[in-house]
Amino acid sequence: MTAHFIVTGCAGFIGSHFVDRALALGHRVTGIDNFSTGQRSFLQAALAHPNFHLHPIDLLDHDAVRAAFDGGDCVVHLAANADVRFGPDHPGRDLEQNTIATFHVLEAMRALGIRRIAFSSTGSVYGEAAVIPTPEDAPFPVQTSLYGASKLACEGMIAAYCEAYGMQSWIFRFVSILGERYTHGHVFDFYRQLQTDPHHLRILGDGHQRKSYLHVQDCVGAMMLALERAGDRVNLFNLGVDDHCKVLDSVGWICEAMGVQPTLSFSGGQRGWVGDNPFIHLDTRRIQALGWQPAFSIRQGVERTVGFLRANEWLLEARA
Amino acid sequence: MTAHFIVTGCAGFIGSHFVDRALALGHRVTGIDNFSTGQRSFLQAALAHPNFHLHPIDLLDHDAVRAAFDGGDCVVHLAANADVRFGPDHPGRDLEQNTIATFHVLEAMRALGIRRIAFSSTGSVYGEAAVIPTPEDAPFPVQTSLYGASKLACEGMIAAYCEAYGMQSWIFRFVSILGERYTHGHVFDFYRQLQTDPHHLRILGDGHQRKSYLHVQDCVGAMMLALERAGDRVNLFNLGVDDHCKVLDSVGWICEAMGVQPTLSFSGGQRGWVGDNPFIHLDTRRIQALGWQPAFSIRQGVERTVGFLRANEWLLEARA
Numbered sequence: 001m002t003a004h005f006i007v008t009g010c011a012g013f014i015g016s017h018f019v020d021r022a023l024a025l026g027h028r029v030t031g032i033d034n035f036s037t038g039q040r041s042f043l044q045a046a047l048a049h050p051n052f053h054l055h056p057i058d059l060l061d062h063d064a065v066r067a068a069f070d071g072g073d074c075v076v077h078l079a080a081n082a083d084v085r086f087g088p089d090h091p092g093r094d095l096e097q098n099t100i101a102t103f104h105v106l107e108a109m110r111a112l113g114i115r116r117i118a119f120s121s122t123g124s125v126y127g128e129a130a131v132i133p134t135p136e137d138a139p140f141p142v143q144t145s146l147y148g149a150s151k152l153a154c155e156g157m158i159a160a161y162c163e164a165y166g167m168q169s170w171i172f173r174f175v176s177i178l179g180e181r182y183t184h185g186h187v188f189d190f191y192r193q194l195q196t197d198p199h200h201l202r203i204l205g206d207g208h209q210r211k212s213y214l215h216v217q218d219c220v221g222a223m224m225l226a227l228e229r230a231g232d233r234v235n236l237f238n239l240g241v242d243d244h245c246k247v248l249d250s251v252g253w254i255c256e257a258m259g260v261q262p263t264l265s266f267s268g269g270q271r272g273w274v275g276d277n278p279f280i281h282l283d284t285r286r287i288q289a290l291g292w293q294p295a296f297s298i299r300q301g302v303e304r305t306v307g308f309l310r311a312n313e314w315l316l317e318a319r320a
Numbered sequence: 321m322t323a324h325f326i327v328t329g330c331a332g333f334i335g336s337h338f339v340d341r342a343l344a345l346g347h348r349v350t351g352i353d354n355f356s357t358g359q360r361s362f363l364q365a366a367l368a369h370p371n372f373h374l375h376p377i378d379l380l381d382h383d384a385v386r387a388a389f390d391g392g393d394c395v396v397h398l399a400a401n402a403d404v405r406f407g408p409d410h411p412g413r414d415l416e417q418n419t420i421a422t423f424h425v426l427e428a429m430r431a432l433g434i435r436r437i438a439f440s441s442t443g444s445v446y447g448e449a450a451v452i453p454t455p456e457d458a459p460f461p462v463q464t465s466l467y468g469a470s471k472l473a474c475e476g477m478i479a480a481y482c483e484a485y486g487m488q489s490w491i492f493r494f495v496s497i498l499g500e501r502y503t504h505g506h507v508f509d510f511y512r513q514l515q516t517d518p519h520h521l522r523i524l525g526d527g528h529q530r531k532s533y534l535h536v537q538d539c540v541g542a543m544m545l546a547l548e549r550a551g552d553r554v555n556l557f558n559l560g561v562d563d564h565c566k567v568l569d570s571v572g573w574i575c576e577a578m579g580v581q582p583t584l585s586f587s588g589g590q591r592g593w594v595g596d597n598p599f600i601h602l603d604t605r606r607i608q609a610l611g612w613q614p615a616f617s618i619r620q621g622v623e624r625t626v627g628f629l630r631a632n633e634w635l636l637e638a639r640a
Contacts, residue, residue: 088484091430095423099473103415110411127479130457137450139457142554144483149476153419156469159447163464164408164594234462274484 004028006072006114008059008105009079010046011038013181014120017220018076019046025224027051032068033079034058039318042181059101066108074116074227077105080151083184084124085273087146094150102154106161118170118223121155123212123238123282124148125173133283136173136236145275159234168233170226172219175240175282178301179216180308183315186247187305190254192316198260204272207248207264210279212240215296215304222292229290238282241294247272250302257306324348326392326434328379328425329399330366331358333501334440337540338396339366345544347371352388353399354378359638362501379421386428394436394547397425400471403504404444405593407466414470422474426481438490438543441475443532443558443602444468445493453603456493456556465595479554488553490546492539495560495602498621499536500628503635506531506567507625510574512636518580524592527568527584530599532560535616535624542612549610558602561614567592570622577626 005022009015010031015038022029028051031043035056046052055068059079069075081097102119109117125148126134127141143149158169176185193201222239230237255261270278296304309315325342329335330351335358342349348371351363355376366372375388379399389395401417422439429437445468446454447461463469478489496505513521542559550557575581590598616624629635 087480091427091481091484092423095420095477099419100415103412107411126460137459140446140460142556143476143479146477146480146484149473149480152476153469153473156463156472157415157466159463160407160466160469160595161411164411164466236462275480 002027003074004030004072006030006032006069006075008032008075008077009038010054011035011040011043012078013183014177014216014219015078016042016046016181017216018078018223019043019052021220021224023049023051030055030068030072032057032059037183039183059104060096062104062107065104066111069108069112069114072114074118075105075109075114076118077102078120080120081147084145084147084275088274091146094146098150099153102157106157109167110161110165115167117158117167118227119154119158119172121151121171121173122148123173123175123240123280124277125152125155128277132279133242133281134238135283136238136286144277147275162233170223170230170235170237172223172226173236173238173282174219175212175214175280177216177219178213178305180304181216182305182308186250187254187302188309190251191258191306191309194255194258194260194262195313195316198258199262200265201251201262202265202267203247203251204267205247205269205276206266207246207251209247209270209272209276210244210281211247212244212281213298213301214240214294215301218294218296222287225290225292226287237287238284239287240282240284241298242284243298244281245298253299253302254306257303322347323394324350324392326350326352326389326395328352328395328397329358330374331355331360331363332398333503334497334536334539335398336362336366336501337536338398338543339363339372341540341544343369343371350375350388350392352377352379357503359503379424380416382424382427385424386431389428389432389434392434394438395425395429395434396438397422398440400440401467404465404467404595408594411466414466418470419473422477426477429487430481430485435487437478437487438547439474439478439492441471441491441493442468443493443495443560443600444597445472445475448597452599453562453601454558455603456558456606464597467595482553490543490550490555490557492543492546493556493558493602494539495532495534495600497536497539498533498625500624501536502625502628506570507574507622508629510571511578511626511629514575514578514580514582515633515636518578519582520585521571521582522585522587523567523571524587525567525589525596526586527566527571529567529590529592529596530564530601531567532564532601533618533621534560534614535621538614538616542607545610545612546607557607558604559607560602560604561618562604563618564601565618573619573622574626577623
């Protein structure tokens with residue numbers, strides 16, 4: 001059965017992949033993006049597709065949101081301020097672009113009678129997890145980043161709307177996502193540094209932070225599968241590979257793929273920035289139990305990301 | 321050592337008791353209230369005290385908040401929309417009066433360099449808890465009420481501000497609070513019904529919901545003790561008695577105290593309203609380990625509340 005998806009953040013990294021996948025599966029897609037960080041070129045294929053309609057609007061404009069959502073039957077809410085690292089420089093940004101924007105999404109859904117929502121949350125809601133690999137029902141965590149706190153606020157509102165108004169939700173807690181159309185994060189930063197100066201690489205923290213990464217195609221595949229197969233009122237899933245690497249491992253793969261051998265320097269400390277989590281590895285047995293397996297390893301994800309950046313160096317300028 | 325407390329919601333039920341206790345202990349207190357539900361008469365003693373100053377302002381007015389907070393060294397943030405039951409009728413109210421107001425509080429603290437905050441959260445953040453009595457590190461819950469979700473959003477922001485800006489917080493997850501100056505909740509509703517018609521009492525749900533209650537003096541005492549004795553960056557405490565009762569037990573005590581024998585009727589179902597939690601009993605060993613014990617049982621709390629309402633029937637009108 002085909003659906004009419006409303007995809008917020010449709011011109012973003014994950015959003016544009018979700019749009020392409022949904023169109024390939026025969027669904028209708030209404031895409032919403034304010035192009036604050038989204039790239040029109042990521043929608044090149046979608047814009048040529050008869051089942052795709054783009055609304056270049058902001059989620060804080062609630063009349064425009066309501067008009068754009070009309071007729072949809074499942075909202076895939078991926079628009080967000082996804083800048084974890086610089087949260088403390090702009091503490092209002094996560095509140096406005098994540099928490100308040102999500103409230104506008106939910107209110108539009110309520111007004112229009114749209115009953116299904118998928119949401120991109122984050123493994124950052126686990127703070128510095130006491131249990132690793134971290135399951136969805138880990139001990140109630142203490143928040144360590146404004147970004148994580150705002151995503152947790154969104155999760156809470158979504159679940160409460162499901163209870164109050166009979167909606168149904170699929171909440172995905174992502175590790176960091178990699179792959180084609182990747183526009184920020186450590187691979188991007190390291191690639192850009194090494195393009196400018198292949199002899200030196202500056203690393204935040206001590207390089208021993210342990211992280212987990214998932215390829216964007218695996219991420220989108222897991223979301224689609226959960227939407228099809230999970231039928232609770234609130235469906236919560238960690239999304240990641242069942243593995244982790246050190247930042248230094250990733251540095252090695254990037255350097256090998258780029259053919260460079262830089263001298264490394266370190267900002268030092270266990271954490272790359274305030275609120276950085278020195279060890280992220282999510283327990284993904286719940287999504288695996290639905291029959292999902294990632295196709296790409298962390299190393300393959302990093303290497304494909306380097307390949308994409310090499311072929312799309314305009315992005316380094318666009319995001320400078 | 322005495323402190324200068326900034327108490328938001330100072331004219332409310334818990335806030336006014338906190339003000340009185342702080343003044344009695346020799347502290348300076350700046351009180352803030354927008355009088356949307358606060359009662360000026362609750363501040364009668366405080367207003368006559370030389371160490372108390374009242375600012376009748378709204379927390380959403382950020383210039384006024386910043387001016388009023390200036391010079392304080394610990395914010396006790398109790399102002400909130402505390403109406404759990406009617407959340408679904410006004411979904412924006414919890415977001416605005418809880419989440420966004422708390423953001424304004426935190427931003428004023430950051431601007432002024434105030435580093436300590438105590439916050440009234442709620443046992444509702446545990447949703448329908450999987451573990452009872454529910455400890456602070458219970459399995460990561462799914463939210464079931466807009467009120468709980470907004471308090472969780474506040475908790476997350478507060479913890480993230482502590483991490484990002486070196487603040488320190490004391491977050492209290494309350495059960496329902498009872499006692500003198502009580503202005504809403506089941507005892508209030510039942511008392512008002514029985515004043516109007518002592519022969520009939522309508523009960524939401526089936527009366528078998530199990531709840532826990534704490535007397536306001538015990539609540540304020542626990543907060544003061546935790547502020548003195550708990551020194552982590554984020555200090556999380558459940559506050560409640562180590563017991564629960566059925567709604568029907570409480571009905572019996574209220575009727576006995578009022579000398580009435582009404583016929584009971586029930587709206588039916590396990591839950592009194594959408595998002596109501598049929599079983600609340602918090603594990604309070606963490607606050608007890610600091611040397612705290614409640615002085616009042618649930619029954620004593622209910623009886624003292626009835627006594628207070630009998631002596632203050634003007635409140636039934638004021639809150640009609």
